[in-house]
Amino acid sequence: MKINSAEFVLGAVNLRQLPKDGLSEVAFLGRSNVGKSSIINKLCNRKSLARPSSEPGKTREMNYYLINKEFYFVDLPGYGYARLPEQIRSSWGKLIEQYLKSREQLSLVLQLVDARHEPTELDMMMIGWLDYYEIPFLVALTKADKLPVSKMPRFVETAKETFTRFANCTGVLPFSSITGLGRNDVVKVIGEHLSKE
Numbered sequence: 001m002k003i004n005s006a007e008f009v010l011g012a013v014n015l016r017q018l019p020k021d022g023l024s025e026v027a028f029l030g031r032s033n034v035g036k037s038s039i040i041n042k043l044c045n046r047k048s049l050a051r052p053s054s055e056p057g058k059t060r061e062m063n064y065y066l067i068n069k070e071f072y073f074v075d076l077p078g079y080g081y082a083r084l085p086e087q088i089r090s091s092w093g094k095l096i097e098q099y100l101k102s103r104e105q106l107s108l109v110l111q112l113v114d115a116r117h118e119p120t121e122l123d124m125m126m127i128g129w130l131d132y133y134e135i136p137f138l139v140a141l142t143k144a145d146k147l148p149v150s151k152m153p154r155f156v157e158t159a160k161e162t163f164t165r166f167a168n169c170t171g172v173l174p175f176s177s178i179t180g181l182g183r184n185d186v187v188k189v190i191g192e193h194l195s196k197e
């Protein structure tokens with residue numbers, strides 16, 4: 001698959017506002033600041049399609065991007081921003097869980113985890129949901145350019161051990177929005193996934 005076109009379509013704050021055209025969706029999930037907007041831009045070869053939020057944790061919207069006029073990338077609101085009031089954190093949780101549980105056109109989730117760190121408790125909770133709702137997910141280890149090259153193989157191996165235990169994990173790939181590492185592999189997995197439907 002090649003990504004030839006990408007356009008912002010809408011930002012939704014509840015499930016009623018989501019597109020009703022039935023097109024397949026690939027959703028990006030991860031804590032705030034993990035690199036969701038950057039990976040979307042890199043995959044689409046665009047500099048500022050997905051705008052980084054001005055304040056971390058402020059984006060409460062599910063942003064929809066139409067790709068190749070055929071399917072959507074969905075930039076889900078980031079989690080784990082500690083300074084948010086409890087009420088907002090719990091409404092965030094409900095929105096995401098409802099989306100994961102009920103969205104039939106959701107084809108694949110890209111779960112983003114910082115390549116340099118152990119997954120957080122919230123990362124593991126998300127992965128638990130994905131597995132429970134039987135949603136296939138690919139783990140992208142972001143900011144891999146910040147890992148010393150000599151450490152990369154071991155970090156990737158450890159991450160594979162952690163994530164491939166889950167039946168619905170389709171793979172683990174290192175990714176860098178700066179060097180483009182993993183970009184073509186991720187596009188390939190997405191393409192293979194969509195063509196299976």
Ligand SMILES: Nc1nc2c(ncn2[C@@H]2O[C@H](COP(=O)(O)OP(=O)(O)O)[C@@H](O)[C@H]2O)c(=O)[nH]1
Binds near residue numbers: 034143
């Ligand atoms: N070195 C490096 N920095 C990155 C990478 N991806 C994102 N960043 C930086 O991390 C910060 C958060 O990225 P952003 O895409 O806005 O994260 P989001 O909150 O998950 O959408 C920004 O300062 C990015 O420039 C990467 O692959 N390598």
Ligand SMILES: [Mg+2]
Binds near residue numbers: 036
């Ligand atoms: Mg973002």
